Amino acid sequence: MVTRIQVAGDRPYDVLVGRGLSAELPSLIEGAARAAVLFSAPLRERAERVAAAAGVKALLVEVPDAERGKTVEVAARCWDELGAHNFTRTDVVIGVGGGAVTDLAGFVAASWLRGVRWVPCSTSLLGMVDAAVGGKTGVNIAAGKNLVGAFHPPAGVLCDLDALETLPADDLVAGLAEVIKCGFIADPVILDLVEGGEIDGPVLRELVERAIRVKAEVVGVDLKESGLREILNYGHTLGHAIEKRERYGWKHGHAVAVGLIFAAELARLAGRLDDETARRHRAVLDRVGLPTSYEAGAWPELLSAMRVDKKARAATLRFVVLDGLAKPGILTGPDESLLERAYAEVAR
Ligand SMILES: NC(=O)c1ccc[n+]([C@@H]2O[C@H](COP(=O)([O-])OP(=O)(O)OC[C@H]3O[C@@H](n4cnc5c(N)ncnc54)[C@H](O)[C@@H]3O)[C@@H](O)[C@H]2O)c1
Ligand SMILES: O=C(O)C(=O)C[C@@H](O)[C@H](O)[C@H](O)COP(=O)(O)O
Numbered sequence: 001m002v003t004r005i006q007v008a009g010d011r012p013y014d015v016l017v018g019r020g021l022s023a024e025l026p027s028l029i030e031g032a033a034r035a036a037v038l039f040s041a042p043l044r045e046r047a048e049r050v051a052a053a054a055g056v057k058a059l060l061v062e063v064p065d066a067e068r069g070k071t072v073e074v075a076a077r078c079w080d081e082l083g084a085h086n087f088t089r090t091d092v093v094i095g096v097g098g099g100a101v102t103d104l105a106g107f108v109a110a111s112w113l114r115g116v117r118w119v120p121c122s123t124s125l126l127g128m129v130d131a132a133v134g135g136k137t138g139v140n141i142a143a144g145k146n147l148v149g150a151f152h153p154p155a156g157v158l159c160d161l162d163a164l165e166t167l168p169a170d171d172l173v174a175g176l177a178e179v180i181k182c183g184f185i186a187d188p189v190i191l192d193l194v195e196g197g198e199i200d201g202p203v204l205r206e207l208v209e210r211a212i213r214v215k216a217e218v219v220g221v222d223l224k225e226s227g228l229r230e231i232l233n234y235g236h237t238l239g240h241a242i243e244k245r246e247r248y249g250w251k252h253g254h255a256v257a258v259g260l261i262f263a264a265e266l267a268r269l270a271g272r273l274d275d276e277t278a279r280r281h282r283a284v285l286d287r288v289g290l291p292t293s294y295e296a297g298a299w300p301e302l303l304s305a306m307r308v309d310k311k312a313r314a315a316t317l318r319f320v321v322l323d324g325l326a327k328p329g330i331l332t333g334p335d336e337s338l339l340e341r342a343y344a345e346v347a348r
């Protein structure tokens, strides 16, 4: 069974969730003569199958794995490959991999000839529920996470659940951080499911579909993050600062997990969130094995890294917080002392 979740916008597209989805690819890239298939080493076999299923001349482009591939230098190498093979505006870019590869593939597509079509074939939980949906593409630079990029929605998204069978357990857990984020900002049934028992088979599929629906609803009305879309950044202000401090060696989902607890404590200390909902953050993240603390001495460096967060306006930091379960809002310009007290709750 294939589930289709539509994402609205100027050019609406579908996110397909199911098994063995390669046969859906040709209809998404109709009119293309060539496809560049970007992948990293662990996904070579899958990328070769996707390339064969595309039904057009395919150029396989291997990129470094995980965050090592999400750089300007790797993007430039991809541009050179497209140039060497005379890729034109009717050709397409396909990303086969987790969020890092699809963010890179989307960025290469957004920037090549000022924008060509692209399709993420997402292979990680985090990629399916978040990175592949919504058209945020980009790379990291020394100054911070995802600081160079473009909004460039895909032609369609393939979430082949078969891929999750080879996903390392640690990466499945990392993906749950974004699923749980969706539970807190919009769909508490997600939290009930995660708290309820084993996360496999039909429960995993339900979680994937529910989280995609949360994201699709939001990006369908606010592609460029002029308001509502900011809620998807819940937990990311501190999360991205941790990733930068770790030189992108921490998994994104792990950093977001710590960031979610920080944001919950911030809201609780600001008098906006009740104790029980704040406590639930730690409990649910802990339950699935996500990290819930970070180095105490890192605070000054993290505070400075948060200043390049995309939600900041001039010198004013802004945080997504909750005013209750599934009631996201913005906390603007909190005192440094409040931020420090919230950090003390995650510091070890
Ligand atoms: N664009 C967005 O809206 C958005 C949203 C959320 C996250 N992101 C980005 O996504 C990235 C994180 O994505 P991620 O958690 O998928 O990490 P990732 O892409 O680094 O993948 C994690 C690891 O899993 C491996 N892997 C992926 N699928 C596999 C499979 N099926 N079988 C075996 N190995 C597999 C990868 O090769 C990698 O080693 C971050 O860069 C983050 O910033 C972007
Ligand atoms: O799609 C969004 O919008 C999000 O904020 C989703 C996040 O999970 C994701 O990590 C995103 O890449 C962060 O975006 P950024 O603009 O803060 O870099």
Ligand SMILES: [Zn+2]
Pocket (backbone or CB within 6 Å): 130, 178, 236, 252, 256
């Ligand atoms: Zn994220």
